[in-house]
Each structure stands twice: as structure tokens, then as C-alpha cells.
Amino acid sequence: MFCRCAADYFGKPPNTYVCPVCLGLPGALPYVNQKAVEKTIMAGLALGCQIAYLSKFDRKNYFYPDLPKGYQISQYDLPFCQNGKLNEIRIKRVHLEEDTGKLFHEKLHGKDVTLIDFNRSGVPLIEIVTEPDIHSSAQAKEFLKNLQQIIRSLVISNADMEKGQMRCEPTVNLEIKKDNKIFYTPLVELKNINSFRFVEKAINYEIKRQAEEFNKTGVIKKSGNKTTRGWDEKKQATVLQREKEEAADYRYFPEPDLPPIRLTQEQIDKIKNQIPELPEQKLLRLMKNYHLPEHQAKILLESKENTDYFEKTIKLALKDKIDFKEVANIIINKKVDIEKTNPEQLVKILAGKKSAPKISQEDLIKKITEIIKSNPQAVEQFKKGKETVVEFLIGQVMTQTKGQADPNQIREILREKLKAA
16 A cells, blocks of 8 residues: 555465565655555445545554554545445445554464464555444345445455455444333444354344343443454354454554645546446346346346356357346356356357257156156155255256256246145
8 A cells, every 4th residue: 555565465475575664664654556545436436425635644553463563554534435325324434544464373383372474564455434324234244245246346356255355344232122211232343254154143143142241231332341352253252352442542643654635526537437337237237138037137246257257148149049047047057167168158058059959848747757756755855845856856857858858847847746746
């Protein structure tokens, strides 16, 4: 963010992407990465934020081993973007800062030690802060997925949670109604969350823990009793890390080595014009132009590569009158390796299937009846509610008919026969 070290540090040897600036060595001076500023403003515009004409960087002072300078260059009272919205969730601010190093707690020569990798130190970090409009773990997960799609479509980051490119630190507390009064439990910030699944699990655990603690102690929210807890996947629980600092504890003040940043409306408009089609717009277009059901379109949108591959294939498939839903289905269910099969090859495969001889309805019913008779265990499992046996039997029918039957037609007949068996 404030030097010229490469940001693609993931998987690289520790402490190889470092320089005097990101290591905070005496005398090293920061200078702003213009591209990172532009990308932050682009993210803010995509989230419907107001963009500040005047912004600045601040020093956020705290002492931690992964922060070599003893302070982080961040933004406090004049962030680049404020007051946006993503669906029903209000966005309080979108600001830009530098990332910290990464700590590794390991054993070395029989001793417990903490090792530090500074490769991540100084990498541009966009922080998006929401208002308290999220009321469940499922809603939090959905918000994060939508946000990830937007960030990917803007080509700001791959936003891969497993690689630490996207992090979620939810602040959780409860509103409890008791004896005709309303109480709020103390705020807890959750950390160490690196997947959408863990987001749900950590929030659900914390809701349960806070409810139990309130019933035991009656402790309520007040100034200064905010804590940080980390998610421990092995324990399936959140664990106390430290008391959370307030803004005053960080002793924010304007970064003296960086001048304020002034933006003109012309510069903001130029960035706005570079914003590509956003996921919500693309979802509506996929449904309208290609008559895809919403669930198929949403799954395609989870991966930019899949969406691009689908649209390239559709352009080529038009002349062969190949069903758009069939193209989507083959990509979604990974029946084709899009890295090894280009759109032209996929169209040839689908066109070949279309022109292949089809089995008659009468012969298909006969084959399905035979396969059901030869698989009595599958019938029993279906009756007990095991739906996966249907897919197993479809595979058997497809093999017996040498791919000459429509899987959807097989599924329909199979279900009727299994229910009647």
C-alpha cells in the first residue's frame, strides 16, 4: 500500500516480500499506491457510497508483534467512502489501510514460540464496515457471498477466504426482552474465521454462549466491556483473546508523512465509468436473456470463470439450437472440465448428443423396470428417504441405454416407479 513490494505473497517463502517501508525500518517513508485508492473508490461506488472529495490517512497506534512500526496507517474520520447499501444492509464506511504481518504459533527446539512472516505486512486492505442490520448467521453468510461476488467482478481481489484474501470479523451481541425490559449483551468481536461455513458456526455459537452468560450473570453492554474472541474449529467454540480497545485507545492522529488526498468529480466519474456489470445486474440478464431459473443463474454467478465460460459457449451454441439450461447444467454439475474443454469442444459434444439416436418411451420404461427389479436394496433405501439412490439408478439407466435417454425423463419415470414399488 505504501511501498512497491508485490502483493501476491500467498504460498511464498516467509519474509521474502519485504522492504524497509513495510518492515517499518527507521528513516523509511511511505508513498501512496494510487491504484489501491482507485480500487477502493470503485468498491465504494459499487456499494452505493458517497465518495469524499477530501480524505486522509491516519496513524492507528497499538503494539503487537505483527505490526513492526508500532502503528498502522489507516483511515479514521475522513474515509474515502461512506453511507452505502448492499441489498438491505447499510454500509457505514469503506476505508483503506495497510495489512499487518502474520503470526505462526509453533514448537521450535521443543519450545512454544511465535514466528512472524512479514510478507503480508503493508498489503493494501479495504475494510468495509456495516451498520448493525444483520440479524442472523445465515444473513451474514449471504451478505458475505454477495460482497465477494462484487469484489471479484470489480477485479479488486480474488477474495478467497481460505487464502486470507477476504476476512470477516463479525461483532455480535443480543437484544433480550425480559420482565418487560430490553437488555443488550456486551459486544464481542469474532476473529480467526476463514470460511463462510465458519462464519455461520462462530456466530451461532456466540449467540448461544451470550444467551447462557446473560441468564447466569445478567451482565449487560456498557462502555469499555467489548471483547475479542477467536473461533477455534477444533473446540467448535469461541475463545477469549483480549479486551477490545476503543477508538481513544488507538490515539488516532493524521499521518504526518502523507498529504491529504483531494478528488475531483471528474476523477470520480472516470472511476465510475470503469465499473463493469455487477452481479445483481448479471443475474437478471442471465435469467431474462437465457431463460435460466434463478437457482441456476445464482450458482453460475458464484464463479466468474463459470459465468464467462457459459456465455462464450452460448454464443457458439445458438446455431445448433442447444438448450441454454443444458449448457448451464453441465457447467454447474462439473460434468465438463472447463480448463481442459474449450467452449467450441463443448458445443461439439452437446451437438453430437443432440443428433444421437433416442430411445423410445416404451423401451425406456422397460429398461427402468428391469433396473429397479435388479436393485431391490436401492428401492428400500429410497423408501427410507435416501434420495441419492435416484442418481445412482439414473446412472445405471444411462449406461444401459448408452446415453440415448434424457436424464430428466429417466428421473421422472424412475420416481413414479419407485413410489409405486
